[in-house]
Every structure is written in C-alpha cells, then in structure tokens.
Amino acid sequence: MSDIVTDRWILDRPNSYIGRSVPRPNARRLAEGRGTFVDDVEMKRMVHAAFVRSPHARARMRSIDTAAAKKAPGVLAVVTGKELAEIHDPWVGVLTHLEGIKSPPQYALPLDTANWQGEAVVAVVANTRAQAEDAAELVAIDWEVLPAVTDAETALDPATPLIHESMGDNLTWRRRANFGDVDAAYAEADHVIEETFVFGRHTGVTLEPRAILAEFDPAEEQLTVWHNNQCPHMIQNILATHYRLEEHKVRVITRDVGGSFGIKVHTYADEIATVGLSILLKRPVKFIADRLESFLTDIHARDHRVKGKIALKNDGTILAFEIDDLTGIGPYSMYPRTSGIEANQVVNMIGGPYRFSNYRAVASVVFQNKNMMCQYRAVGHPIKCAVTEGLVEEAARQIGMDPVALRRHNFHKDGSYPVKSVQGLPFENLSHEESMTKLLAAMDYDALRADRDAKRKEGVYRGIGFASFIEVTNPSAMFYGVGGARISAQDGATMRLDAKGNVYVSTGATEQGQGMEAVISQVAATAVGVPVERLKIITGDTEHTPYGGGTWGSRAAGIGGEAVAQAGRALRMQILDAAAAMLQEDKSSLDIRNGVVVDDATGNERISLAEIGRICYYRPDTLPDGFQAELVATRHYVPRKYPFAFTNGAQACYLEVDTDTGFVKILNLWCIEDCGTVINPLLVDEQIRGGVVQGLGGALWEECLYDADGQMLNGNMADYLVPMAAELPDIECGHAVSPTADSDLGAKGAGEAGTCGAPAVVMNALNDALTPFGAKLTSMPFTPKKILTALGKI
Amino acid sequence: MDNTVEVTMTVNGETVTRRVEARTNLVDFLRTEVGLTGSHVGCEHGVCGACTVRVDGRIVRGCLMVAAQADGAKVWTVEGLTDTGELRALQDAFVERNALQCGFCTPGMLITLAELMQKNPDADRQEIREFISGNYCRCTGYQAIVDAFEMARGRAGAAE
Numbered sequence: 006m007s008d009i010v011t012d013r014w015i016l017d018r019p020n021s022y023i024g025r026s027v028p029r030p031n032a033r034r035l036a037e038g039r040g041t042f043v044d045d046v047e048m049k050r051m052v053h054a055a056f057v058r059s060p061h062a063r064a065r066m067r068s069i070d071t072a073a074a075k076k077a078p079g080v081l082a083v084v085t086g087k088e089l090a091e092i093h094d095p096w097v098g099v100l101t102h103l104e105g106i107k108s109p110p111q112y113a114l115p116l117d118t119a120n121w122q123g124e125a126v127v128a129v130v131a132n133t134r135a136q137a138e139d140a141a142e143l144v145a146i147d148w149e150v151l152p153a154v155t156d157a158e159t160a161l162d163p164a165t166p167l168i169h170e171s172m173g174d175n176l177t178w179r180r181r182a183n184f185g186d187v188d189a190a191y192a193e194a195d196h197v198i199e200e201t202f203v204f205g206r207h208t209g210v211t212l213e214p215r216a217i218l219a220e221f222d223p224a225e226e227q228l229t230v231w232h233n234n235q236c237p238h239m240i241q242n243i244l245a246t247h248y249r250l251e252e253h254k255v256r257v258i259t260r261d262v263g264g265s266f267g268i269k270v271h272t273y274a275d276e277i278a279t280v281g282l283s284i285l286l287k288r289p290v291k292f293i294a295d296r297l298e299s300f301l302t303d304i305h306a307r308d309h310r311v312k313g314k315i316a317l318k319n320d321g322t323i324l325a326f327e328i329d330d331l332t333g334i335g336p337y338s339m340y341p342r343t344s345g346i347e348a349n350q351v352v353n354m355i356g357g358p359y360r361f362s363n364y365r366a367v368a369s370v371v372f373q374n375k376n377m378m379c380q381y382r383a384v385g386h387p388i389k390c391a392v393t394e395g396l397v398e399e400a401a402r403q404i405g406m407d408p409v410a411l412r413r414h415n416f417h418k419d420g421s422y423p424v425k426s427v428q429g430l431p432f433e434n435l436s437h438e439e440s441m442t443k444l445l446a447a448m449d450y451d452a453l454r455a456d457r458d459a460k461r462k463e464g465v466y467r468g469i470g471f472a473s474f475i476e477v478t479n480p481s482a483m484f485y486g487v488g489g490a491r492i493s494a495q496d497g498a499t500m501r502l503d504a505k506g507n508v509y510v511s512t513g514a515t516e517q518g519q520g521m522e523a524v525i526s527q528v529a530a531t532a533v534g535v536p537v538e539r540l541k542i543i544t545g546d547t548e549h550t551p552y553g554g555g556t557w558g559s560r561a562a563g564i565g566g567e568a569v570a571q572a573g574r575a576l577r578m579q580i581l582d583a584a585a586a587m588l589q590e591d592k593s594s595l596d597i598r599n600g601v602v603v604d605d606a607t608g609n610e611r612i613s614l615a616e617i618g619r620i621c622y623y624r625p626d627t628l629p630d631g632f633q634a635e636l637v638a639t640r641h642y643v644p645r646k647y648p649f650a651f652t653n654g655a656q657a658c659y660l661e662v663d664t665d666t667g668f669v670k671i672l673n674l675w676c677i678e679d680c681g682t683v684i685n686p687l688l689v690d691e692q693i694r695g696g697v698v699q700g701l702g703g704a705l706w707e708e709c710l711y712d713a714d715g716q717m718l719n720g721n722m723a724d725y726l727v728p729m730a731a732e733l734p735d736i737e738c739g740h741a742v743s744p745t746a747d748s749d750l751g752a753k754g755a756g757e758a759g760t761c762g763a764p765a766v767v768m769n770a771l772n773d774a775l776t777p778f779g780a781k782l783t784s785m786p787f788t789p790k791k792i793l794t795a796l797g798k799i
Numbered sequence: 800m801d802n803t804v805e806v807t808m809t810v811n812g813e814t815v816t817r818r819v820e821a822r823t824n825l826v827d828f829l830r831t832e833v834g835l836t837g838s839h840v841g842c843e844h845g846v847c848g849a850c851t852v853r854v855d856g857r858i859v860r861g862c863l864m865v866a867a868q869a870d871g872a873k874v875w876t877v878e879g880l881t882d883t884g885e886l887r888a889l890q891d892a893f894v895e896r897n898a899l900q901c902g903f904c905t906p907g908m909l910i911t912l913a914e915l916m917q918k919n920p921d922a923d924r925q926e927i928r929e930f931i932s933g934n935y936c937r938c939t940g941y942q943a944i945v946d947a948f949e950m951a952r953g954r955a956g957a958a959e
Contacts, residue, residue, distance in 0.1 A: 028894050035902025036890040038837020038877035042903065045836035135822065212841045212849055212903040212937050263839070263903030264937050296842040518901030518938050691897050691943055698940030722846035722935070730928040730941040 015531060015570050015749050016682065019598045022527035023750075026687035027537060029523040031261075031516065041260040043216035043233045044293045051218070051289040052081055054279050055137035057127035057144045058301065059119030062153035062374040062715025063168070063336075066117055066126065070145040074129060077143055079136030082286060084128045086114030089281045093247050096272060098338035100488030103345045106178035106370075108338035109169045113278035118151070120168060120336030121376050122715055123301025125275040130282055130290060153374040153715040157310070157333030160371035168336055168372045177338055177370040178345040182352050184427050185363030187316075190325035194316035198400050202392050203784035204764075205708035206308035209381055210727050213263020214294040215303060217276045219283035228255045230280060233262045235270040235515060236555035241547045242491045243272055243341065244280055259545030265517040266699065267381040268303050270557050272340040275302065300720030304339060305709050306381030308332055309351065309388050315396040316363075321404060321411045325363035326356040326427075328392060332370055335377035341490045344378050345370050350385025350477065353428050356393050357475035358437045358653065359415040364427045374715045384558075386476060386761035387700055394472040394765040395783060398772070408769075409441065409450070412473055416441075432651050436741040437473050440655040440677040443739050444471075448657050448675045457659075461777060467661045467672070468776075470769025472762040478559035478680070478754025479650035479745065481643055495643035496565040497551025498572040500529060502580060502636040504622045506600060506614030508535055510572075511543040513553010514565025519756060520688035521561040527684055528566045528750065532573025533580070534597030535614065551639060559754020562684055563650060567748040568642040575638035583617050583634040642748065650745045650753040654678040656697070656762035658770040664778070664796055667789025669705060669771060671734045676762065679741040681753035689755045690738040696759025697736050702728045704764040708786050804867045810835070811879025817866075825869050826850035826861025829876060837877040837906045841935065848934035851907035852876050858914050877906035886913055888951040898947035900938030908934045912948050920952050 016023055034040060071083040095110035119126050127144050131137035152166045159165050160175040168175055191197050218231040228250060234240050237257040245252040262269065279292040294302065309332045316325040330351050334344035348368035356364065401408040416437040417424055424432050450469075457467045477484075482494040499511040510529045516522050522542045530537045543549055553568075554560060577597050584602040585592040588611055596605040602612045620627060621634035628634065644650060659673040676693050683689050706726035710718040719725045736759075744751025764785055771792075772781055780795040793799045807816040810833055817832045824843075829835045829852065841849030843862045850861035853875040880886045886909050892898065899905040908931060915922055915930045922930065927945045936944065 026897075029897065032894045032897070032899060032902070033890065035899055036893045036905055036909065037881045038835075038906040040837075040902050042836075042839070044830075044840065047831075135820065210935075210937055211901075212847060212935060213839065213901065214841075261903075262901060264901040266937070293840075296844065296847075518899075520897065520900070687897050691900065691939060694940040694942055695900060695938045699937070721844060722842045723844065727935060727937065728940070729932045729935065730945070731925070731932045733928070733941055735924075735942050735945075736940060 012749060013751065018531050018534065020534065021531045022537060023531055023682065023684055024686065025527070026685055027523055027527050029520050030526055030542060031522050035261065042213055042263055043218055043231050046218055046231050048220060048289040051291055052130050052132055052286065053134040053137050054282055054290050054292040055129050055134060055141045056125035056275055057129065057141045057146070059122055059124045059126050061119060061148060061150050062122045062155065063151040064119050065149040065151060067147040067149050069127060071127065073143040073145070074140040077136065077140035079132040080129060080140045082130040082282065083140065083144065084282060084285065086112055086116045086126065089113050089278060090116060092284055093277065093281055094249065096247060096340040098340035098343045100343050100485065100490055102488035103178055103343060103349060106338060106343060106345045107172055108177060109171055111274060111337045111340065113274050113281055121374055122717060123298070123376060125278060128278050128282055130286060155373055155375060155711060155713055155715045157331055157371050157373055160333060160373055168374060175372045177334055177372055180349060180352055180368045182364065182366040182428065187325045187327055187363045187365040190316045190363040194324050195319040196400060196403055197314060197316045198396060198403060199312065199314045200395060200399060200783055202311045202313060202395060204307040204309045204388055205703065205786050206305045207703050207707035208300065208303050208305045208709055209266045209268035211264035211266060211268050214296065214299045215269060215273060215276065216293045217279050218289060218291045219280040220289040221283040221287060223287050226250060226254050228280065229258065230256070231258050233269055234259055235265045235517060235557055236492065237515065237545055237547050238513065238552055239492050239555065247277065248280065248284065257547045259515055262517045265556065267384065267557065271304055271342065271379055273302065296722060297720055300725060301376055301717060304379040304381065305376050306378060307388065307703060308378060311388060311392050313392045313396050315400050317400050317404065319404065321406050321414045323359050323361040323415045325361060327365045328355055330368040333373040333375065334370055335375050336372055337377055339377050339379035341492060342380055342485060346380055347385045351389045353430060354385065354389040354475060357389070357426060358417065358473040360417055361427055375711055382696065382699060383757040383760035386474070386757055387703060387764045390472055390474045390761050391765040391768055395768055398470070398769045408471055409445065412441065413438065431647055433647050433745055434743040435475065435651060435653040436679045436743045437653055439741045440653060440679055441473060443741060444655040444657055444675055444677045447677065447737055447739050448673065453659055465661065466664055466774045466777070467659065468770040468772065468774025470658045470766040470771070470773055471655070472765035472769065473655045474653065474761050476652045476654070476757040476761055477649045478652050478757065479563040479644050480558040480560060481645065481648045483648035484558065493552055493554035495641050496553035496568045497639060497641040498568040499551050499637065499639040500572045500576045502576065502614060502618055504618040506618050507539045507541065508533055508576070509541045509543060510569060511550045512565050512569060513551050513555065514561040515545050515555040517556050519556070519561065519692055520685065521556065521565065523688060524562045524566055524684050525569050528569045529573045532570045533577050535600040539600055551641065559756040563748065563752045563754055564642060564644065566684065566752055567750045568640055570750050571640035571642060572638050575640055579635050579638055580614065580617060583621055584612055586629050586632045587612060587620060644747045646747045650681065650747060652680050652753045652758065654758040654762060656766045658766035660767065660770045660774065662771060662774045662792065667792035669787060671701065674734055674766070675737045676759060677739045677741060678755060678758040679743050680755040681742065681744040682751035683740060683742060684752055692755045693738050693759045694736045696756060697763045698728045698733060700760040700763025701733070701767065703785060704767040705786050806866050806870045808869045808871065809873045811875055811882070819866055821865065821867055823866045824862050825852065825864045825866050828866035829861060835876050835878050839903050839906065841903065848907045848911065849904050851910045851934065853910055858911055877909060880910065880913065888954050889913065889947065892947035892950040896943050896947040896950060898939060898943040904934060904936045908936065908944060915948070916952065
C-alpha cells in the first residue's frame with residue numbers, strides 16, 4: 006500500500022457532491038445554442054485574415070508579388086514573413102530534459118522556405134473572410150520547388166536531402182534506454198517474439214476549428230486575444246515573450262472551446278501571425294481555420310513504426326521487452342511542448358502493467374516535409390499499449406496460454422504498491438488484477454469464447470481482444486517545467502463569498518467540454534458546504550483566474566480540483582470565523598451545510614451565508630472590535646510526492662470480420678478504468694466512451710494520407726473518415742477505485758483511458774478472429790484493403 | 800458588376816431582409832447577418848452537420864445552401880426551436896444524460912433529432928444511430944446522444 010496518508014476530509018463532508026452525477030452548469034447554455042465560441046465574437050472595426058499556403062511540401066520563395074492582392078476589394082494589408090519578423094521573435098521547440106533534441110527557429114510566417122504543404126506563407130487581411138480569400142489567390146509567388154523528405158524510414162539516409170542545413174541532419178531527437186540485461190534475457194528465454202507495428206498519422210478533427218481574435222490597443226500596449234486554446238496562461242506567456250510585451254499587457258480569454266483533445270494546446274504559426282496582424286493594423290483581426298486548413302495544419306499525431314520484442318519463459322513469465330520506435334514529426338518540433346514527448350512516452354511506458362527486469366529501447370524522431378506532429382489525446386499511450394499488448398497476445402498464442410492468464414501471471418500484484426516500473430517510474434497504487442476481474446465479469450468471457458468458437462464453425466469470424474494498460478495523469482512539473490517550458494503544472498483557485506451568500510470560484514483549469522466546470526462546482530460546493538446552484542464558476546481568462554495550467558494530461562480534475570478543494574476549505578474556515586464572531590461561539594462547534602451555518606453537533610441552523618455576507622459587507626460596524634472578516638481564499642496545488650498519478654485500466658473488444666469485404670464490425674467494447682476518486686461518474690464514463698471512440702478511429706478509419714511528394718491526399722471530411730454513429734457499438738464502462746494519496750481528493754485523470762486501450766483491443770480481437778486463416782495485422786488503420794490483403798484475397 | 804442579391808426570409812418567425820453577396824451561404828447569413836450564432840460552421844463542405852437548420856420543414860445543411868435559395872422560406876434555428884419549446888424534451892435529456900460535451904455539434908444534432916422525433920419517434924437504437932450519421936460528434940462517441948433521444952421520447956409520450 007501507499008506510504009502516504011492523507012486526510013480524506015472532502016469525501017466525508019455532509020451533503021457531499023463527490024461521486025454524484027451532477028449535471029454540468031454550462032450544458033444547458035450550449036444545448037440552447039448560446040455558447041460563445043471565438044467565431045461568435047464580433048468587434049467594432051474587426052477584420053479578417055486569410056493565408057496563402059504553400060502548395061509544395063518543400064519550396065523556396067524566390068519572390069512574392071503582392072501588388073494585385075493589395076488592390077483587391079476590401080483588402081487592408083498583405084504581409085509577408087519578412088515583414089512580420091520585424092515585430093516578433095521566432096521560437097524553438099526544444100526542452101532541456103529531452104537531451105539533444107533540436108529544431109530550427111520557427112517564425113509566424115517563414116522567411117523564405119516553406120516546409121510542408123499547407124504552411125502559411127503570406128497573410129492577407131480584408132474586411133471579410135471571403136475578400137481575404139479572394140485576394141490570397143492573387144498573391145503571386147515564384148516557387149523554387151525543392152526535394153521533399155517524406156519517408157521517415159529514409160530521413161536519415163546520407164542520400165536524403167537535409168530539410169534544415171543548419172541542423173546538420175534530419176534527426177530531431179534520439180533516446181536510448183537500457184535496463185537490466187536484455188541479451189541475457191533472450192539467452193534465457195524459451196520464446197523471443199518479434200513484431201513490427203505501424204500507427205498511421207491521424208489528427209484531432211475538433212469540430213470547432215482553431216480560432217483566434219486578436220485586438221491590439223497601441224495606446225496601452227494592451228493585447229487582448231480571444232482564443233480557443235487549452236492553456237490560456239501558457240499562450241499569454243508565449244505571446245508576451247515573442248511579441249516583446251510585458252506579460253500583464255497580454256490578456257487571453259478562452260470561452261467555449263469546441264473540442265480540443267490536445268489539438269489546441271500548441272503554438273500555431275498562423276495564430277501567432279494573426280496576433281502580429283492586429284499589432285500592425287491596430288485593430289481586431291480574426292482568423293478561423295477552415296476545415297481544409299485544419300487538416301493541413303492542426304497537429305497530426307502518431308505515425309510511429311515500432312519494432313517490438315518480448316522474451317518469455319514457457320510458463321508465461323515475461324523476461325524482457327525491447328523496442329525500436331521511429332516517428333516523423335514534420336519540419337519543426339512543436340513549441341513549447343516539443344514533438345519528442347510522444348516517443349518519450351512510448352519508451353517510458355512499454356510493458357507498464359507487468360513485472361519484468363530487462364528493457365532496451367531506442368526512439369528516433371526525425372524531421373520530414375509533412376504537417377507538424379505533436380501531442381494528441383493519450384500521448385504515446387495507444388502506441389505503447391498496442392505494442393505491449395500486441396506482443397503479449399502473440400506470446401499467449403505461441404505459448405498456447407490464455408491471454409488473460411498470461412497477463413495475470415505477470416501483473417504487478419494489487420496490494421504490492423508502491424513499485425517502480427523497469428524504466429524507473431513510480432506507481433503509487435494500481436489495480437490491474439481487480440480491473441481484469443471486473444472486466445471479465447462485465448463481458449462474460451466464457452460465454453463469449455463459446456460464442457466465438459461456435460460462430461467460427463458457421464463461417465462467421467469473431468474475435469476477442471484485451472488490453473491492460475497504465476496512463477499518465479496529474480502531471481507534475483517533471484513533465485514540462487523541468488525542461489524549461491513555461492507550462493504550469495500547478496493550478497490555483499480563488500473562492501469568495503458574495504453579499505448574498507453565493508460563492509464565486511475562479512480556477513486556472515479550463516473547460517473543453519469534458520465537464521470541468523461541473524467537477525469544479527462539485528468539489529467547491531462540497532468543500533464549502535453550499536448547494537451547487539449557489540456557485541459561479543469563472544474560467545479561461547488570464548486577468549481573472551489564478552495562474553494555472555489549463556487542460557492537458559488529464560489534470561483538470563485531479564490538480565485543478567484539488568486546488569478548489571483546498572480553497573473551499575479555507576473559505577469555509579473564513580466564513581466560520583465570521584460566524585463565530587457574530588454568534589460568540591467557538592468556531593469548532595460550527596459547520597456549513599447546505600448553505601447555512603449550523604451547530605456541528607445537532608445540525609440546527611444558526612445563521613445563513615446570506616446574512617453573513619450582509620453583515621460582513623454592509624454592517625461590519627456590528628462585528629466585535631478587532632475582527633475583520635476575510636471572505637476570499639486562494640489556494641494552489643501541484644502534485645509533489647509523485648511526478649505523475651499513474652492510472653490503470655483494462656479493455657476488451659468483441660468484433661466480427663467480414664472475410665469477403667474486409668469490413669470490421671465492433672460488437673461490444675468494455676472498459677474498466679481506475680481513475681482514483683470518481684467525482685462525477687457520468688462524466689468519467691463519457692470521457693471514457695469518447696476516448697474509446699477516438700481510439701477506434703485511429704484503429705479502423707482515420708489516416709492522413711500523403712503521397713511521396715508530401716501532398717496530403719484526403720484533407721477533407723468526406724475522404725478522412727472519423728467514427729460516425731452508425732458504425733459504433735454501445736460501450737460498457739466500469740470502475741476500480743485506487744485514489745492517489747498525493748491529494749486530499751484522491752482523483753486521478755480519466756481522459757486518456759479510452760484512447761489508450763481501444764486500438765490495442767481492436768488489433769488483438771481482429772487477429773483473434775483471423776486466427777483460422779493464419780492472417781496477422783499490425784498496421785493501423787485496419788482498412789478493408791489491408792485485411793483482404795492479409796487474407797490473401799487481393 | 801453587382802454581385803449582391805436581396806434576400807427575404809422568415810427566421811424563427813421574424814421576417815428578415817438583407818442585401819448580401821450572392822455567394823453567401825445560409826449559415827453565414829444566419830450567423831453574421833441575423834446574429835444567430837447557435838448554428839455552427841464545422842466543415843463548409845456538407846459533411847459534419849454542425850450547421851444543420853430547418854428550412855420549410857426539412858433539415859438542411861446551412862453550408863450547402865446559399866441564402867438566396869432560402870428567399871421566401873421559413874427557416875428555424877436552434878434559437879427559435881428553443882423558444883418554441885419544440886427542443887425542450889431533447890435538451891433536458893441532453894443535459895441530464897451529458898449527451899453533449901463541447902456543445903459545438905449539439906444545435907445541429909438536436910435539430911436532426913427533432914426531425915427523427917417527428918418522423919419515427921419509435922426508432923430503435925440502430926435507426927437512431929443511422930439517422931444522426933450525418934452529424935459528427937467528436938466528443939461523446941454518440942452513445943449518450945442515442946440514450947438522450949430515448950429518454951426524451953419517453954417523456955414526450957408520458958406528457959401526452
């Protein structure tokens with residue numbers, strides 16, 4: 006068990022909202038079409054930006070002729086990279102803890118060379134977006150097309166051109182890891198199994214595209230930016246740094262965000278350019294990416310080729326894992342998180358659920374002339390999970406052991422924690438065994454096996470696939486801050502009582518649709534002792550919220566929520582100080598329940614919060630001499646005892662393959678997740694379901710297809726297939742609960758589990774279904790063409 | 800050359816007349832000319848369904864119809880259908896069941912489901928799923944939306 010003991014006071018509060026499926030305070034507004042997305046905001050003198058984008062994967066601009074565009078109707082400005090470079094400083098997407106990672110300076114618009122098809126190269130500002138687009142077509146660029154580097158496999162070959170001469174080679178970063186003695190393990194093993202796994206490039210497809218509205222007031226040197234990002238304080242810092250402004254002169258406002266999933270947590274050059282346009286024009290400039298721009302410039306993700314090995318004894322004991330991971334990340338490492346983190350996560354998390362002592366890994370991250378790649382939901386997780394669990398199930402097949410039994414044989418045992426992974430990462434408290442037990446019960450494994458075997462005799466090919474996994478959540482400063490990134494791991498919360506007994510809650514965490522406002526309201530209401538209806542939640546504004554990290558890495562509930570718990574408790578104590586002074590009582594004999602100060606022992610009402618507010622704000626003269634009421638409390642929180650709150654889960658999938666068409670139908674999917682304290686069961690389940698479906702997308706349908714010249718072939722919604730309602734199953738969720746002792750609340754993150762496990766369970770179930778044919782697929786997405794090819798039918 | 804056109808339509812029961820560029824599509828017209836920002840622009844090529852509105856009693860994609868085509872038409876958006884109460888049971892169920900996360904697809908999804916509620920209120924789960932297959936939701940995985948339709952249908956029946 007954990008060696009840390011915490012006071013779980015928040016779970017024992019009267020009238021607790023923790024563990025209840027409280028509806029989201031912002032949901033009705035959104036359901037009535039009353040959201041405020043960036044494109045819904047209009048301003049006086051607001052103008053619109055559009056961008057000329059490179060038609061080539063790699064090409065130098067010999068000259069740019071903007072004369073015709075400048076004369077087009079409604080056009081106010083046509084701005085090149087060199088012009089914009091005069092007012093901003095470039096950025097470099099490296100972190101010191103990723104030793105050796107390198108990337109060249111990136112500007113809002115490139116100075117002379119475009120490095121991927123779709124890269125913005127010239128900005129046009131006009132009175133309407135349509136006029137700006139019309140004029141963009143009139144910008145004449147004399148392109149010198151250069152050879153493009155598109156294949157990650159050959160990016161480092163001596164014959165391959167250098168994308169950036171200044172970098173010396175096309176290697177962004179390489180990490181090697183070696184623990185134990187892998188070669189000795191191979192010598193000792195009865196089985197050494199090797200597979201190559203391929204993960205297609207895909208992207209987030211947030212239904213609301215990236216959007217920014219920047220307004221610069223030169224009189225006060227004040228920049229105000231409406232931006233649909235995940236981390237307002239991070240963006241504030243970046244804009245101030247690179248536009249040479251003081252940080253308090255930059256305000257970032259983030260209202261409703263139409264999906265993010267990690268897409269909206271990065272520094273996009275066209276958005277930085279839009280800010281520069283507002284500075285140049287001294288008026289509000291709006292840029293809303295259209296869907297075609299989204300496909301070409303929203304970060305892409307995955308695109309890994311992993312050669313994996315597992316070594317086992319005949320009894321199923323795992324002796325070693327080894328991987329060789331290769332990923333191409335586009336022409337720059339994304340700022341400020343870098344494009345090395347996904348590979349780093351893969352290296353760190355292979356074999357996560359299992360006890361073994363020998364591990365070797367090499368991860369190579371290379372530049373290429375395709376759209377930039379970076380962190381997307383469940384960073385690295387679907388890759389490490391599918392590699393680990395794909396090897397485990399192949400091993401079970403070769404040994405002739407049930408795949409569940411093989412897992413159970415190797416799991417870190419429940420109750421054996423804390424333990425360290427072979428990579429040295431500390432696991433505080435996980436529940437692989439309990440999660441698997443609950444999974445088997447939920448799916449009725451024995452009945453499914455019988456059904457699968459019976460159907461097979463009828464020529465119907467069904468398969469069962471499993472995955473056990475760990476996830477990184479509640480990241481501390483060890484994730485980014487330690488490497489020099491100005492990305493807050495801590496979060497703050499400020500709570501205050503108003504004169505009517507209502508409570509304002511300002512938080513540095515942000516809402517992206519995951520339900521953070523509901524979670525914050527539940528924790529705040531419970532910590533103070535008021536009904537949720539008495540709360541006003543304030544988020545997404547760098548002028549009005551405490552410094553915080555926003556939403557990423559499944560941190561909002563576990564970190565932002567804990568800050569609110571502590572602030573709420575402090576506000577309760579402040580209110581009780583005032584009540585004790587008014588009632589001439591000992592504070593310890595009082596409590597706040599349901600918005601009223603009561604006798605702790607009897608629950609009898611003593612004074613309402615509205616009355617406390619009235620007296621403290623309007624009649625402080627009636628309070629005892631020397632007593633000054635304080636009714637605002639701020640607290641901050643960051644995990645300190647563990648670098649991450651690892652969570653765990655187990656998934657299973659039952660699917661059917663049509664061996665004539667290659668189509669896959671998911672029949673059932675189950676997920677058991679252990680995210681510690683469950684604050685809102687409904688929201689947790691919906692995070693898991695949504696995550697599963699995004700994982701299914703990568704497994705079955707989604708892929709950014711490029712040709713050899715670096716042209717994206719399917720950059721539209723008709724050709725890029727995302728999961729749609731008719732082809733999806735209902736998804737059954739369940740829970741194990743192992744709270745973290747790093748906080749009083751005990752909550753860990755829930756946003757990664759679904760996406761982490763779904764590709765692995767689909768792959769494993771697919772290969773189970775195709776066992777009678779001896780066919781094996783390890784390259785995602787598993788398209789009908791790949792399946793029919795594996796079956797030898799095409 | 801004058802490439803503008805005058806358009807008159809009834810939007811949520813109110814008569815609206817504007818002179819716009821002929822290329823202005825219906826959803827841009829509603830959002831920028833009429834100020835009804837509840838209809839969202841997700842793809843502008845007729846796939847995602849975020850711009851779904853009702854024109855003369857049928858759901859259409861606001862990005863695939865130019866405003867001039869709606870001249871003389873009766874157009875309903877999420878704002879109007881909220882005010883009339885037609886969406887109320889669905890909205891209640893969406894909130895209770897958390898059938899929306901980011902809420903960007905939700906107005907279009909609700910208008911699509913309102914049509915299903917008229918045409919085939921007894922639709923089974925697969926039929927519901929197929930009916931909303933022209934409305935992308937990237938957050939929920941759709942199950943909660945299907946559940947919410949079933950919940951709303953049950954309540955509509957109970958109220959009769």
